[in-house]
Amino acid sequence: MFLENIYHIKTGIVPLDFCNSIIAEGMSSNMTKSKIQDGNKDNRSSSVGWLDNKKLQTSLSNLIQLANDESNWNFSLKEFEPLQYSEYNKGDHYDWHIDSHRKPYDNGMIRKLSFTLCLNDDYEGGDFRISQPHPNSDKVVVESFKPKTGTMIVFPSHIWHKVGEVTKGTRKSLVGWVVGKQWQ
Numbered sequence: 001m002f003l004e005n006i007y008h009i010k011t012g013i014v015p016l017d018f019c020n021s022i023i024a025e026g027m028s029s030n031m032t033k034s035k036i037q038d039g040n041k042d043n044r045s046s047s048v049g050w051l052d053n054k055k056l057q058t059s060l061s062n063l064i065q066l067a068n069d070e071s072n073w074n075f076s077l078k079e080f081e082p083l084q085y086s087e088y089n090k091g092d093h094y095d096w097h098i099d100s101h102r103k104p105y106d107n108g109m110i111r112k113l114s115f116t117l118c119l120n121d122d123y124e125g126g127d128f129r130i131s132q133p134h135p136n137s138d139k140v141v142v143e144s145f146k147p148k149t150g151t152m153i154v155f156p157s158h159i160w161h162k163v164g165e166v167t168k169g170t171r172k173s174l175v176g177w178v179v180g181k182q183w184q
Contacts, residue, residue, distance in 0.1 A: 006132050007143075007155040008067035014150040018059075019119040022174050025051055026085025026119075034086070036097070045092040046163075051083040051174075064113060064178055067154035075112045075156075081177045088126055088171040093164060096131070099157040099177055109179040111157035116175050118147035123169030128153060131160040 029049030036044050057080040068075055088094075099114040116128060130153075132141040144164075147153065155161065157177060 003071075003073065003156060005071040005073075006159050007130050007153055008071045009145065009147075009151065009153045010063070010067070011148055012150045013063060013152050014117060016149060019117075019149055022051075022056070022085065022117075023119050023172055025053065025056075026087075026172070026174070029085060031085075031087070034094075043095040043097065046086050046088045046094060048087075049085040051085055053083065056083060057176075060115075060117075060176065063152055064115060064154060067115075067152075068113065071154075073113070073156065076180045077112060077178045078109060078180045079178070081111070081179060084175040086171075086173050086175055088123075088163060088166045088173075090166055090168060090170075092166050092171075093126075094162055096160050096162045098160055104182050105179070108182060110182050111177045112180045113154055113178045114157045114159075114161075114176070115152055115154040115178075116147075116173050118149055118151045118153075119172040119174060120170075121147070121149045123166055123171045125165050125167035126171035127164040129162050129164060130155060133160060 026049050029051060031047045031049045034044050034046045034048045068077065100111050104110045128145045128147060130143050
């Protein structure tokens with residue numbers, strides 16, 4: 001699949017009070033040490049809490065659809081998975097990964113779009129990186145972002161991305177995935 005745009009970024013699209021309300025809800029959730037499906041603990045270090053908040057999903061759905069339209073992805077989207085509040089403390093990171101799975105869910109849905117919403121920017125390190133692979137390994141393009149509070153980055157779930165190591169403070173973000181029917 002060729003995509004002209006591999007990400008969509010909007011700086012300050014979400015106001016500070018909205019970000020602070022997500023932080024409060026996230027911090028009151030049952031935070032646990034993050035895990036990854038393949039079990040390799042060296043790839044990821046952070047704490048997460050799960051938010052099954054339909055009102056929050058509804059608030060974000062227009063922003064996701066805007067990214068889908070403006071990027072000319074035009075993916076058929078159905079619904080959100082539960083949202084993940086993430087905290088990366090000093091030394092935490094998430095190495096290169098994709099968000100899509102090898103097989104569809106039992107209901108036939110697959111992850112189509114992923115997003116990260118930056119909830120604070122009073123930390124160092126923790127940059128968000130996204131990669132556009134190319135068959136010739138010397139042509140890989142990696143872009144790096146240090147998003148400001150309220151910035152949302154949306155990208156197709158099969159695109160490689162990572163969070164660099166936090167060197168000072170705590171990086172707080174809201175991460176989510178939007179699913180739809182399998183590609184036809």
